[in-house]
Amino acid sequence: MPAPELDVRYVARLARLELSEEEIAKYQAQLSDVLTFVEALRKVDVSAVEPTAHASAVFNVFRDDAVQPSFTSQEALANAPRQANDLFVVTKVLE
Amino acid sequence: MSHDLVFETAAGLQKRLRAREFTPREALDALADRIAAVDPALGGYLSTDLDDARRQADAADVNLPLGGVPIAIKDVISVAGHPCGCSSKILAGYKAPYDATVVARLRAAGAIPFGRANMDEFAMGSSTENSGIQLTRNPWDTDRVPGGSSGGSAAVVAAREAFAALGTDTGGSIRQPAALCGVVGVKPSYGRVSRYGLVAFASSLDQAGPITRTVEDAALLLGVMAGADPHDSTTLDQPVPDYTAALTGDIKGVRIGLPKEYFIGGIDPQVEAAVRAAVDQYAKLGAEIVEVSLPHTEYAVAVYYIVATAEASANLARFDGVRYGLRAKDTSGLLELYGKTREQGFGAEVKRRIILGTYVLSSGYSDQYYVRAQKVRTLIRQDFEKAFEKVDALICPTSPVPAFKLGERSDPLAMYLADIFTIAANIGGVCGVSIPCGFAQGENTGGKALPIGLQLIGPSFDEARMLRIAHAYEQSTDWHKRRPPVAG
Numbered sequence: 336m337p338a339p340e341l342d343v344r345y346v347a348r349l350a351r352l353e354l355s356e357e358e359i360a361k362y363q364a365q366l367s368d369v370l371t372f373v374e375a376l377r378k379v380d381v382s383a384v385e386p387t388a389h390a391s392a393v394f395n396v397f398r399d400d401a402v403q404p405s406f407t408s409q410e411a412l413a414n415a416p417r418q419a420n421d422l423f424v425v426t427k428v429l430e
Numbered sequence: 431m432s433h434d435l436v437f438e439t440a441a442g443l444q445k446r447l448r449a450r451e452f453t454p455r456e457a458l459d460a461l462a463d464r465i466a467a468v469d470p471a472l473g474g475y476l477s478t479d480l481d482d483a484r485r486q487a488d489a490a491d492v493n494l495p496l497g498g499v500p501i502a503i504k505d506v507i508s509v510a511g512h513p514c515g516c517s518s519k520i521l522a523g524y525k526a527p528y529d530a531t532v533v534a535r536l537r538a539a540g541a542i543p544f545g546r547a548n549m550d551e552f553a554m555g556s557s558t559e560n561s562g563i564q565l566t567r568n569p570w571d572t573d574r575v576p577g578g579s580s581g582g583s584a585a586v587v588a589a590r591e592a593f594a595a596l597g598t599d600t601g602g603s604i605r606q607p608a609a610l611c612g613v614v615g616v617k618p619s620y621g622r623v624s625r626y627g628l629v630a631f632a633s634s635l636d637q638a639g640p641i642t643r644t645v646e647d648a649a650l651l652l653g654v655m656a657g658a659d660p661h662d663s664t665t666l667d668q669p670v671p672d673y674t675a676a677l678t679g680d681i682k683g684v685r686i687g688l689p690k691e692y693f694i695g696g697i698d699p700q701v702e703a704a705v706r707a708a709v710d711q712y713a714k715l716g717a718e719i720v721e722v723s724l725p726h727t728e729y730a731v732a733v734y735y736i737v738a739t740a741e742a743s744a745n746l747a748r749f750d751g752v753r754y755g756l757r758a759k760d761t762s763g764l765l766e767l768y769g770k771t772r773e774q775g776f777g778a779e780v781k782r783r784i785i786l787g788t789y790v791l792s793s794g795y796s797d798q799y800y801v802r803a804q805k806v807r808t809l810i811r812q813d814f815e816k817a818f819e820k821v822d823a824l825i826c827p828t829s830p831v832p833a834f835k836l837g838e839r840s841d842p843l844a845m846y847l848a849d850i851f852t853i854a855a856n857i858g859g860v861c862g863v864s865i866p867c868g869f870a871q872g873e874n875t876g877g878k879a880l881p882i883g884l885q886l887i888g889p890s891f892d893e894a895r896m897l898r899i900a901h902a903y904e905q906s907t908d909w910h911k912r913r914p915p916v917a918g
Binding site: 349360366372386392413417 | 524587666726731733750751755756762773776779782800801802811890
């Protein structure tokens, strides 16, 4: 059974999640245990099995392409940490 | 005003409101007094808005099926104008801008959504200790956990400080806390109840359901909540049966399957004895007990922690400090804003699951982990389909152990195994219910009586028969009538 190759520091960057050095060390150990546990799935022969994405027997549900009532911009912005001119305010992206 | 009315069930309270014995306002005030008396020791509620509830009570139509009945809501379900923080710091101050479909349906049936029930942060946990806000204690022994993630909902129902509550169940989060608190909890089949307005954890597994004191109440609430919803394309357009009418008490000839893989050690001896006694009771009630096999059961927890974390990592990407909730201060640039907001806002278990989920979906690993887990998921689903060709329902413990002590399970993997008997139902999309079936009491419980939960699992969309089977047993016992010490 190959040792899990999880690099917490790298994956946290992919997930846009900053972590302290202590957190990285702790999660590295804990998640290695979890990955070793899920290695059990390698024992199952899945060569002739289709994946299940969800358990509901519905696919490709469409609705009419019609305008529906929706939030006003003030309702949509009501929970924003910062807003101005009916827009969300973010930090500067381009220098 | 009569304070004993807090001991009523939801159906019992509604009957008395309809008979004009007292008003919804009086019922609500009695409940508020009750909360003030018992909740400081339990911490089941994050908040209550009595003024809002009084306005609803004064306008309530007591001739509706749930007219005037206050119902506690897990903090992951949207109620317009109420906080919906998922017990997370990252949603501090957030107020839901609209009603979840289940809440809108409860309101249309006359119910009063009242109070926010504590939970594991973003529904990730089995003890409610992962709440970013507060601890909730088990009303049967305040040194112990109420279970989770719907621990607040189960605790307030058990402690008679809610007539009923809504929870959500992704891997056992309704059934396991219901078992540990000695109440009834239903996880509907996937697609039976709308997920619109639930903050998503794992979209292919999540379902909302009722936590109540009796099966009758669960049937009443489920009937109101269930049904197709244009806002959730995974709901199925199938008629909703009259679940209350299904509770006939007659289970003669019903076939109940005992899955041999669920009785293979690791179960607390008192839990196993109580469940086996319940099986004997079912035989006496006229059910036929059949041994069945679900051969892929041992893989369910592993499948779950890949599928659920993968979906969670995508769902939680929306918490970026821009549109709602917490925003980290003094950051330079967008990447730092995201990274620091998420570092400060999420608790440890949420961070672990985001990392695990991101990893199992990442380039080079997704076939090995995510796709393989989805394939084993197919096998688990097929196990259920084959078993339900032979039997009408499956029976097993809800949790291998009664409520454990606060702080006892600090290792994440040990906590994940708390859901070993409940997870497969979510993976297979079938329905499940936990009902009280006895108490564990002895040296290992410090002399305290701790509730034991019996789980019944039914085929997809066969909640009616599952509830009939649950109700027949409940009515032949009086476990559900016992009150925890905190409840007086």
